[in-house]
Amino acid sequence: MTVTAAQGFRAAGVAAGLKSTGAPDVALVVNDGPSSAAAAVFTSNRCRANPVLWSAEAIKTGSARAVVLNSGGANCYTGAEGFQLTHATAELVGELLSGGGSGPRAEDGPVGAIDVQVCSTGLIGLLNDRDDLLAGVRAAHAELSDDGGAAAAAAIMTTDTVSKQSVAEGTDAAGRAFTVGGMAKGAGMLAPALATMLVVVTTDADVDAATLDAALRRATRVTFDRLDSDGCQSTNDTVLLMASGASGASPTVDELAEHVTAVCHDLALQLLADAEGADHEISIEVRGAASEDDAVEVARSVARSNLFKAAVFGKDPNWGRVLASVGTTSATFDPADLDVALNGVWVCRDSGPGEPATSVSLEDRAVSVTIDLKSGSETATVWTNDLTHAYVHENSAYSS
Amino acid sequence: MTVTAAQGFRAAGVAAGLKSTGAPDVALVVNDGPSSAAAAVFTSNRCRANPVLWSAEAIKTGSARAVVLNSGGANCYTGAEGFQLTHATAELVGELLSGGGSGPRAEDGPVGAIDVQVCSTGLIGLLNDRDDLLAGVRAAHAELSDDGGAAAAAAIMTTDTVSKQSVAEGTDAAGRAFTVGGMAKGAGMLAPALATMLVVVTTDADVDAATLDAALRRATRVTFDRLDSDGCQSTNDTVLLMASGASGASPTVDELAEHVTAVCHDLALQLLADAEGADHEISIEVRGAASEDDAVEVARSVARSNLFKAAVFGKDPNWGRVLASVGTTSATFDPADLDVALNGVWVCRDSGPGEPATSVSLEDRAVSVTIDLKSGSETATVWTNDLTHAYVHENSAYSS
Numbered sequence: 001m002t003v004t005a006a007q008g009f010r011a012a013g014v015a016a017g018l019k020s021t022g023a024p025d026v027a028l029v030v031n032d033g034p035s036s037a038a039a040a041v042f043t044s045n046r047c048r049a050n051p052v053l054w055s056a057e058a059i060k061t062g063s064a065r066a067v068v069l070n071s072g073g074a075n076c077y078t079g080a081e082g083f084q085l086t087h088a089t090a091e092l093v094g095e096l097l098s099g100g101g102s103g104p105r106a107e108d109g110p111v112g113a114i115d116v117q118v119c120s121t122g123l124i125g126l127l128n129d130r131d132d133l134l135a136g137v138r139a140a141h142a143e144l145s146d147d148g149g150a151a152a153a154a155a156i157m158t159t160d161t162v163s164k165q166s167v168a169e170g171t172d173a174a175g176r177a178f179t180v181g182g183m184a185k186g187a188g189m190l191a192p193a194l195a196t197m198l199v200v201v202t203t204d205a206d207v208d209a210a211t212l213d214a215a216l217r218r219a220t221r222v223t224f225d226r227l228d229s230d231g232c233q234s235t236n237d238t239v240l241l242m243a244s245g246a247s248g249a250s251p252t253v254d255e256l257a258e259h260v261t262a263v264c265h266d267l268a269l270q271l272l273a274d275a276e277g278a279d280h281e282i283s284i285e286v287r288g289a290a291s292e293d294d295a296v297e298v299a300r301s302v303a304r305s306n307l308f309k310a311a312v313f314g315k316d317p318n319w320g321r322v323l324a325s326v327g328t329t330s331a332t333f334d335p336a337d338l339d340v341a342l343n344g345v346w347v348c349r350d351s352g353p354g355e356p357a358t359s360v361s362l363e364d365r366a367v368s369v370t371i372d373l374k375s376g377s378e379t380a381t382v383w384t385n386d387l388t389h390a391y392v393h394e395n396s397a398y399s400s
Numbered sequence: 401m402t403v404t405a406a407q408g409f410r411a412a413g414v415a416a417g418l419k420s421t422g423a424p425d426v427a428l429v430v431n432d433g434p435s436s437a438a439a440a441v442f443t444s445n446r447c448r449a450n451p452v453l454w455s456a457e458a459i460k461t462g463s464a465r466a467v468v469l470n471s472g473g474a475n476c477y478t479g480a481e482g483f484q485l486t487h488a489t490a491e492l493v494g495e496l497l498s499g500g501g502s503g504p505r506a507e508d509g510p511v512g513a514i515d516v517q518v519c520s521t522g523l524i525g526l527l528n529d530r531d532d533l534l535a536g537v538r539a540a541h542a543e544l545s546d547d548g549g550a551a552a553a554a555a556i557m558t559t560d561t562v563s564k565q566s567v568a569e570g571t572d573a574a575g576r577a578f579t580v581g582g583m584a585k586g587a588g589m590l591a592p593a594l595a596t597m598l599v600v601v602t603t604d605a606d607v608d609a610a611t612l613d614a615a616l617r618r619a620t621r622v623t624f625d626r627l628d629s630d631g632c633q634s635t636n637d638t639v640l641l642m643a644s645g646a647s648g649a650s651p652t653v654d655e656l657a658e659h660v661t662a663v664c665h666d667l668a669l670q671l672l673a674d675a676e677g678a679d680h681e682i683s684i685e686v687r688g689a690a691s692e693d694d695a696v697e698v699a700r701s702v703a704r705s706n707l708f709k710a711a712v713f714g715k716d717p718n719w720g721r722v723l724a725s726v727g728t729t730s731a732t733f734d735p736a737d738l739d740v741a742l743n744g745v746w747v748c749r750d751s752g753p754g755e756p757a758t759s760v761s762l763e764d765r766a767v768s769v770t771i772d773l774k775s776g777s778e779t780a781t782v783w784t785n786d787l788t789h790a791y792v793h794e795n796s797a798y799s800s
Contacts, residue, residue, distance in 0.1 A: 047727025047735045047751075077723060079752035124720025125753050235724050306706070306787075307795050314796025320524025320635075323477060327447025328633045335447045351447075352479035353525050387706075387796075389789050395707050396714025396787075 002149030005181030008244025013155025016136020018072020035245030049076030062209030206245035277390025402549030405581030408644025413555025416536020418472020435645030449476030462609030606645035677790025695780035
C-alpha cells in the first residue's frame with residue numbers, strides 16, 4: 001500500500017486521455033480527516049510551473065483536503081490560460097468533495113479551491129486539453145477508494161518504468177501506532193532541491209502543520225535534496241505531506257521525522273534506480289569534512305561530473321576524474337592529501353596512486369565512491385547515476 | 401604558421417614514445433628574444449597537476465625563455481616523483497638552451513629551470529617514463545626551427561582530431577607591425593576558467609610582463625573562460641603568452657589585447673568545433689542583462705544543462721529546457737517575462753509560447769540560443785556543444 005496505507009485517505013488514478021498512449025494520467029488523493037494539516041516543499045527553480053505557483057500559495061493555510069495530479073503535461077509556461085486551468089482543476093475538486101457522500105465530513109464545511117493542492121508533470125509549454133483534464137478529475141473522484149493508492153501511483157508516472165511506493169509504521173510515546181505512506185514519480189532531472197519529482201506522503205498521525213513542515217524539511221534535506229541524477233532542476237517539483245489525524249497518535253517532530261525520512265529515503269532510492277537510461281546507481285560519500293555543507297558540495301560536484309559518470313558507464317575506475325571534481329569546490333581540504341575509494345578499494349591515497357585501480361570491479365549496478373577530505377568529522381552522501389547512451393537517447397527523443 | 405609566426409621564436413614537435421600510438425608527444429617552443437617577457441593563466445581547479453604547480457611559481461618572474469609540453473600524461477597526482485620529473489624536464493631544457501648554438505643570445509646568460517614553463521596533458525595518475533620524456537626533450541631541442549610551429553601544434557594533441565593554430569597581425573601607434581600567433585589543444589573538459597586546454601601564444605611585440613598579463617587576462621576572460629563544453633574543469637589548463645620583442649613594435653595594452661583576443665577567440669572556436677563527439681556547436685547569447693556577470697551566469701547554466709544539450713543532439717527545439725536552466729540562476733529577471741530564440745526564431749515570448757517551435761531547424765552544426773532577460777543592457781556569449789552518443793562513448797572508453 002501507499003498513500004492509502006494511512007487511515008483517513010482515499011485515492012484513485014484514471015486515464016483521462018492526456019497521454020497519447022492512453023496510460024493513466026490523472027490521480028486524486030483525498031484526506032477525509034478528521035485533521036487536514038499539510039506541509040509542502042517545492043522546487044527552488046525560479047521558473048515555476050503554474051501548479052507550483054498555485055500550490056505554494058495555497059499551502060500557506062497549513063491545510064489541504066486533497067491533491068490532484070496529472071502526468072500529461074507540466075503546465076509550465078503556458079500563459080494565463082495555464083494558471084486558469086490549474087485553478088479550475090482545484091475548484092472542481094473542491095466542488096466534487098463538497099457535494100454529498102464522497103466529500104469530507106460535513107462538519108468541516110465545504111471544500112474550496114484553496115484546500116486543494118495541484119501537481120503536474122510532463123512537457124513544458126504544453127497546455128493540457130481542458131475538457132479532457134476536468135473529465136478526468138470527475139472520473140478520478142468517482143473511483144476514490146481506500147485502496148486506490150497503487151492506482152494513483154501508477155497515474156503519475158511519465159518515463160518511469162515502475163511506480164514508486166513506500167510505507168513506514170511508528171508509535172508515539174503513548175504507544176499509539178501511526179502510519180506514513182508515500183508515492184513518487186520521477187526518472188530524470190533529479191537534482192538538488194528536487195526535480196521533475198512529484199511526491200505525496202500521507203500519515204494518520206495527529207499533528208499540526210508546523211510539526212509536519214519541520215518533519216518534512218528534515219526528511220527532504222537528507223533524501224530528495226541529495227539525489228542528483230543529472231544536475232538539472234525541474235520547474236514542477238513538489239513534495240507534499242498530509243496528515244489525517246485518524247490514528248489518534250501524536251508523535252513528536254522527532255518521531256514523525258524519523259518515519260517520514262524513512263519513506264522519503266526509500267522513495268528517493270527507487271527514483272535513483274529508475275533514472276532514465278542509467279546503468280549504475282552511484283553513492284558518493286564524503287567523510288572527514290569540516291562541515292556538512294562542505295561534504296555535500298564535494299559530493300555534488302562529483303555527482304555532476306559528466307566525465308566521471310561516463311567513466312562509470314564504461315566500468316573505468318577513473319579516480320583522477322573524482323579528484324578533478326573535488327578540486328572545483330571551495331570546501332576545506334588539502335589538495336595534496338586526499339583519499340578516494342571506489343567500491344571500498346582505496347585507489348588514491350594522499351592524492352597519489354594507492355591500491356591498483358585494476359582491482360576495482362564496476363560490473364554491479366551499485367557503485368560507491370568514498371572521499372576522505374581529512375579535514376574534520378562531518379559526512380554526507382549524494383546519489384547519482386552514470387551517463388549512458390540510453391540517457392542521451394531518451395533525452396534527445398523525449399518531446400518528438 | 402603558428403607560434404613561430406612571430407619573429408624570435410623557434411619550435412619543434414617530436415615523438416618520444418610516451419603515446420602508445422607512436423604519435424608526436426613532446427613539443428618545445430623557445431623565445432630567442434631579445435625580450436623574454438611572459439604571462440600565464442592557469443586552471444582555477446584547486447587540484448592542480450605538477451606542471452601547473454611548477455609553472456605558476458616560475459611565471460612569477462614575468463619571464464620565460466621556453467615552454468616544453470608533453471601530451472603523453474597529465475603528470476597529475478603522481479606523487480613526489482611527478483614533481484621531480486617536471487623539474488628535471490625544465491632543468492634539461494635550460495641546460496640545452498645554455499649550451500652553444502641552439503641557445504638564446506649569450507648576453508642573456510645561462511637559462512635556468514626557472515626560465516622554463518612546463519605543460520602536460522593526458523591521463524591523471526599516470527607518470528611518464530622519465531628516460532623517454534627526457535630523450536624526447538633532447539630530440540625536440542635538436543629539431544628546433546623557425547617554422548616548427550605546426551609540428552609543435554601537432555605534438556600537443558590528445559583526442560584532438562586536428563591541430564589548432566591562429567595568427568593575427570597588428571601595428572602600434574608608430575605604424576610598426578607586430579604578430580601574434582598561437583596553438584591550442586583540447587577536445588573535452590572545456591569548462592570555465594579553462595580545461596584540459598593547453599594554449600601557447602607568442603608575439604614579437606616589445607612589451608613588459610605587466611602589459612602581457614593584462615592583455616592575456618582580458619583575452620581569456622571573453623574567450624576560453626566562456627567555453628564550456630561539458631562543465632568539467634581540468635587539472636592542467638594553461639594559457640601562456642610569451643613576447644620576444646623582436647619586431648620592435650610597442651603596442652599599448654589595448655592594441656595588444658585586441659590581437660591576443662582575436663587569436664584566443666579563433667583558437668577557442670576551433671576547440672569547440674573539435675570537442676569530443678559533438679554534433680553541434682551551440683552559442684548561447686544572453687542580452688538584456690542587468691550585469692555582465694548575470695549574463696554569463698545565465699548562459700553558463702544553459703550550457704551545462706544535459707537535458708538541453710541532449711535535446712539539441714536530437715534536433716528538438718526544446719525551449720522549456722532553456723527556461724528551466726535560466727530559473728536555476730540568481731540573475732536579475734522576471735520569470736514571467738523572458739524571451740528565447742533558437743536560430744533566430746523567437747519560440748518563447750513573455751515566458752509563453754511564441755513562434756511555432758516547428759519552424760526551427762537544428763540540422764546545421766551551428767546553433768544559436770538567444771535569451772533576453774529584459775532587465776538591462778549587458779550581454780555575454782558562452783559556447784558549448786551538444787550531448788551525444790559519441791561523447792558518452794569517447795569518455796567511457798578513454799582510459800581503458
